[in-house]
Amino acid sequence: MTEKERNETPVLETRGLGISFGGLQAVSDFDIKIYKGELIGLIGPNGAGKTTVFNMLTGVYKPTEGTVYLDGNALNGKKPYEFVSAGVARTFQNIRLFKDMSVIDNVKAACTKDITYNLFDATFQTKKYWEAEQAVEDRAHELLKIVNLDDKASWKASNLPYGAQRKLEIARALGTNMKILLLDEPAAGMNPTETDELLSCINTIREKFGIAILLIEHDMSLVMKVCERIKVIDYGQTIAYGLPEEIANDKRVIAAYLGT
Amino acid sequence: MTLKKMNQKGFVVNTIVLACLFFLLALLSNTGAGKGNFFRLVLTPSLWQCGYLIILATSLNMVLGFMGQLSLCHCAFMAIGAYTAALMSLAFQRAGVFKSPKGAVFILIMFLSILCGGLLAAAFGFIVGIPALRLKGDYLAIITLGFGMIIVNVINNLPFCGQNGLAEGSAGSSLYKNGLGFGMKTKVTYLWVAILLTILAVVMMFKYVRSKFGRAIQAIRDDEIAAAASGINTAHYKVLTFAYSAFFAGIAGGLYACANGSISTSSFAFTNGGILNSTFVVVMVVLGGMGSLTGSIVAAVLMFFVNYEIKNGAWVAMLPSGIQGIFKYPMLVYAFVLIVVILFRPKGIFGDYEFSLVHVREDLAKHRALKAQEKAEMKGV
Numbered sequence: 001m002t003e004k005e006r007n008e009t010p011v012l013e014t015r016g017l018g019i020s021f022g023g024l025q026a027v028s029d030f031d032i033k034i035y036k037g038e039l040i041g042l043i044g045p046n047g048a049g050k051t052t053v054f055n056m057l058t059g060v061y062k063p064t065e066g067t068v069y070l071d072g073n074a075l076n077g078k079k080p081y082e083f084v085s086a087g088v089a090r091t092f093q094n095i096r097l098f099k100d101m102s103v104i105d106n107v108k109a110a111c112t113k114d115i116t117y118n119l120f121d122a123t124f125q126t127k128k129y130w131e132a133e134q135a136v137e138d139r140a141h142e143l144l145k146i147v148n149l150d151d152k153a154s155w156k157a158s159n160l161p162y163g164a165q166r167k168l169e170i171a172r173a174l175g176t177n178m179k180i181l182l183l184d185e186p187a188a189g190m191n192p193t194e195t196d197e198l199l200s201c202i203n204t205i206r207e208k209f210g211i212a213i214l215l216i217e218h219d220m221s222l223v224m225k226v227c228e229r230i231k232v233i234d235y236g237q238t239i240a241y242g243l244p245e246e247i248a249n250d251k252r253v254i255a256a257y258l259g260t
Numbered sequence: 261m262t263l264k265k266m267n268q269k270g271f272v273v274n275t276i277v278l279a280c281l282f283f284l285l286a287l288l289s290n291t292g293a294g295k296g297n298f299f300r301l302v303l304t305p306s307l308w309q310c311g312y313l314i315i316l317a318t319s320l321n322m323v324l325g326f327m328g329q330l331s332l333c334h335c336a337f338m339a340i341g342a343y344t345a346a347l348m349s350l351a352f353q354r355a356g357v358f359k360s361p362k363g364a365v366f367i368l369i370m371f372l373s374i375l376c377g378g379l380l381a382a383a384f385g386f387i388v389g390i391p392a393l394r395l396k397g398d399y400l401a402i403i404t405l406g407f408g409m410i411i412v413n414v415i416n417n418l419p420f421c422g423q424n425g426l427a428e429g430s431a432g433s434s435l436y437k438n439g440l441g442f443g444m445k446t447k448v449t450y451l452w453v454a455i456l457l458t459i460l461a462v463v464m465m466f467k468y469v470r471s472k473f474g475r476a477i478q479a480i481r482d483d484e485i486a487a488a489a490s491g492i493n494t495a496h497y498k499v500l501t502f503a504y505s506a507f508f509a510g511i512a513g514g515l516y517a518c519a520n521g522s523i524s525t526s527s528f529a530f531t532n533g534g535i536l537n538s539t540f541v542v543v544m545v546v547l548g549g550m551g552s553l554t555g556s557i558v559a560a561v562l563m564f565f566v567n568y569e570i571k572n573g574a575w576v577a578m579l580p581s582g583i584q585g586i587f588k589y590p591m592l593v594y595a596f597v598l599i600v601v602i603l604f605r606p607k608g609i610f611g612d613y614e615f616s617l618v619h620v621r622e623d624l625a626k627h628r629a630l631k632a633q634e635k636a637e638m639k640g641v
Contacts, residue, residue: 096483108475123468125467
């Protein structure tokens with residue numbers, strides 16, 4: 001392992017994370033440390049447990065073993081929205097947009113937790129309401145500009161082309177003001193042009209927000225291009241962790257992908 | 261341009277229009293009081309009924325159209341509001357606070373009674389909202405159906421309000437002259453109350469859906485998992501919306517108690533054959549368009565008039581005698597109207613479009629442009 005040791009606390013850390021469904025051990029002993037500004041790839045053959053890891057990191061599944069730490073605080077037993085409040089945001093493998101809402105409302109909905117006005121303010125549209133709404137509107141436009149969707153802000157989300165929907169999901173995740181972003185196969189089903197756009201989009205996000213990103217992806221060229229380190233899992237076990245070049249030449253990884 | 265400035269024009273226009281509407285109808289209720297039977301016998305009761313039907317339909321639309329949860333107990337919330345308001349005003353009357361439905365004290369008590377009806381209904385909405393956290397779709401519909409039946413039956417068997425209470429003996433004996441339950445004349449005098457409350461309720465619901473609350477519940481409707489993954493506390497917003505919606509159903513119940521000489525639980529029961537049962541409110545919302553409050557208003561008025569005209573035979577008499585027979589079975593007519601609307605406008609009359617006086621011209625232009633584009637594409641193919 002060539003992990004460089006850092007003195008700071010990792011943004012996201014898991015220790016001995018595992019989950020079993022009935023008798024089936026889906027993931028076991030999943031350890032990872034992600035520092036601020038890092039981009040880590042999580043790869044593995046189909047059914048290896050990548051999305052299960054994501055679901056544990058976002059509170060959808062409750063891990064049966066181990067703990068998730070965010071900035072050193074354990075997140076055991078919290079609900080998904082509390083994970084988001086703590087600073088974990090995600091996108092989904094199969095797109096889950098709010099499809100009957102407008103593009104900008106999708107992003108605004110993700111800002112809900114940061115809006116502090118109450119029912120009274122909303123009913124009588126007080127100064128506080130207008131200030132908060134204006135701030136959210138500006139923020140949503142800013143995020144849409146990052147993913148080049150600002151000109152389609154009033155479209156219905158379901159009318160967007162496929163690639164744009166994926167980007168809107170990222171913009172929505174950004175709306176939650178997160179510390180770490182989990183991207184579940186953002187390039188799935190995209191053509192090479194769209195993948196390139198996505199790549200530049202991810203780079204802009206990293207420059208602008210300096211957040212940590214954990215990325216699941218099957219498009220190996222993308223993974224090799226952007227990830228600083230890669231974690232490979234198979235049958236719920238970590239089989240390799242290291243720099244992209246190391247992973248590409250790792251015997252166990254090649255065996256897992258191609259069979260022995 | 262800031263958001264507030266952009267909305268200012270709409271705010272001014274809407275306020276002026278609503279104020280004009282209010283004063284026009286209020287003026288009508290003062291000047292028309294003595295003249296002719298049409299105003300007293302037809303228009304005033306119609307406006308009262310339209311008022312509470314509009315509030316009821318829009319309040320259900322918040323839960324069904326905006327939050328995507330099918331609730332079949334809205335009439336039970338309405339019953340709670342109606343009985344609370346009626347009993348409160350009755351209690352004040354018996355305590356001798358007011359003698360006849362006149363004067364400032366009475367107006368105050370009337371508003372207080374209706375408000376309390378709304379608050380109690382909201383409390384029950386909160387209770388019903390809790391199972392809604394775990395269930396969705398058909399299962400939630402069944403649970404709310406059960407809740408509705410329980411509430412109506414409990415009210416029916418309470419000694420002070422059910423069979424032996426408010427509706428005792430011949431219909432109307434208890435509520436007329438005793439607090440709410442206005443006669444013809446009083447209905448005309450206090451028509452402005454119905455109009456004012458309807459306008460206020462609809463405006464308040466509009467503000468709700470145009471705020472973070474509205475965005476949160478729409479997100480829950482479209483994808484609950486994604487909503488939770490976007491940091492929305494789904495449980496909180498679901499229960500809050502159920503309670504908020506039940507509050508307005510309770511207000512509608514208060515108006516109902518005013519507009520009717522007697523109230524009996526059978527008028528809120530699920531088996532009620534008339535227009536006032538929870539399924540019919542669902543029909544109104546679907547007809548108007550789920551997610552369009554203005555659509556619900558139109559549908560509520562439409563349903564009321566179909567119901568009213570059938571009952572009173574105004575335009576039915578003009579039809580060929582062979583067809584007239586159909587109108588003896590109002591349910592068939594409702595079904596027919598519903599089928600026609602759903603065939604031609606599957607998403608309801610308004611879909612999720614909100615009618616707006618300020619934007620109606622732009623919206624029409626946009627619609628025409630879209631149609632023209634479709635036509636051009638068809639020619640191209």
